[in-house]
Amino acid sequence: MTEKNQISFKRACVIGVGLIGSSLALALREQKLAAKISGVDRDADVLARAQKLGVIDGGETDIEQGVRGADLIILSTPVGAVGAICEALAHAAEDGAIIIDVGSVKGAVAQAATTLPDRLHFVPCHPVAGTEQSGPEAGFATLFKDRWCILTPLARSDAPYRAAVKSAEALWSAIGAEVEIMDAAHHDLALAVTSHLPHLIAFTLVGAADDVESVAHGEVIKYSAGGFRDFTRIAASDPVMWRDVFLNNRDAVLEVLGRFSEELAVMQRAIRWGDGKALEDAFARGRALRRAIVDAGQETPAPNFGRDRESGEPV
Numbered sequence: 001m002t003e004k005n006q007i008s009f010k011r012a013c014v015i016g017v018g019l020i021g022s023s024l025a026l027a028l029r030e031q032k033l034a035a036k037i038s039g040v041d042r043d044a045d046v047l048a049r050a051q052k053l054g055v056i057d058g059g060e061t062d063i064e065q066g067v068r069g070a071d072l073i074i075l076s077t078p079v080g081a082v083g084a085i086c087e088a089l090a091h092a093a094e095d096g097a098i099i100i101d102v103g104s105v106k107g108a109v110a111q112a113a114t115t116l117p118d119r120l121h122f123v124p125c126h127p128v129a130g131t132e133q134s135g136p137e138a139g140f141a142t143l144f145k146d147r148w149c150i151l152t153p154l155a156r157s158d159a160p161y162r163a164a165v166k167s168a169e170a171l172w173s174a175i176g177a178e179v180e181i182m183d184a185a186h187h188d189l190a191l192a193v194t195s196h197l198p199h200l201i202a203f204t205l206v207g208a209a210d211d212v213e214s215v216a217h218g219e220v221i222k223y224s225a226g227g228f229r230d231f232t233r234i235a236a237s238d239p240v241m242w243r244d245v246f247l248n249n250r251d252a253v254l255e256v257l258g259r260f261s262e263e264l265a266v267m268q269r270a271i272r273w274g275d276g277k278a279l280e281d282a283f284a285r286g287r288a289l290r291r292a293i294v295d296a297g298q299e300t301p302a303p304n305f306g307r308d309r310e311s312g313e314p315v
């Protein structure tokens, strides 16, 4: 890695060439941040497709072969795979390599990284950007533009590690993300509120609707524009990725789920007792929060999330 006006790497290796890994590879390529980009995936077909799409220059199913010569290693598999990958990197990665991940949970990832020797510099990262799609075909270079990327550096204060954290910050900034540094436990609680709980609710709601025997399946689909459809977009997210999020962020999710259940009971009571003021006040808070998200530039003000009603495509 050299640091002149901007960072650049000799060889980046993306482990897990799916939505996030391929988007990051495309963004690095677009900004000319890496001279070569290789991929590692357990599925040779994914590597072949990613190479054909121009995401990677070549790939390996074997991690030790794949990371040879890499000064930047990107872990973009589901979080549950990170422990075993770190064990392989502990002896296979080149001295001084910077390792970043993109996992949606940070405490468990930091724990998995404890097997790495100090000659390797692991900077846990979470780009708060994504879609419900998976695989290399879903990747695009602008995914991280104007989105937050949260870094939760390990408890290391040596100069090479501090330099690696600076490089990771520079990398995300160079591809258009806004960087924020925070503690892993704080990240996991905040994201349990803003991401993990909403996904859990969407998965549960869609599952429950599918189970309701009095409503024909055809009607659930036919009248889905009433609100249900927006939940199904979230519920279409990758099952393995989300399994690993809930297995690895158990305590924070259970904490916010407890609070949510209490709020839901309050709503249930307000409906039962006809307390219109309580309902209206709660819904007004929801509308105000949505407005704040739009004002912060994290969502489009256009109706229907800026998608065409017929085709569902962005307009």
Ligand code: NAP
Binding pocket: 015, 016, 017, 018, 019, 020, 021, 040, 041, 042, 043, 046, 076, 077, 078, 079, 081, 102, 103, 104, 105, 126, 127, 128, 129, 130, 131, 132, 133, 134, 135, 136, 238, 241, 245
């Ligand atoms: P994805 O599209 O399913 O890509 C994951 C890739 O990793 C797949 O190609 C998968 O292969 C591969 N893989 C799984 N285990 C592996 C292993 N042990 N070794 C090598 N490759 C392996 O998922 P994604 O959405 O990019 O998510 C990747 C990471 O990004 C997750 O940690 C997630 O928490 C994080 N993240 C996701 C989002 C989002 O919105 N999707 C947003 C921010 C962060 P197979 O296809 O064979 O399973």
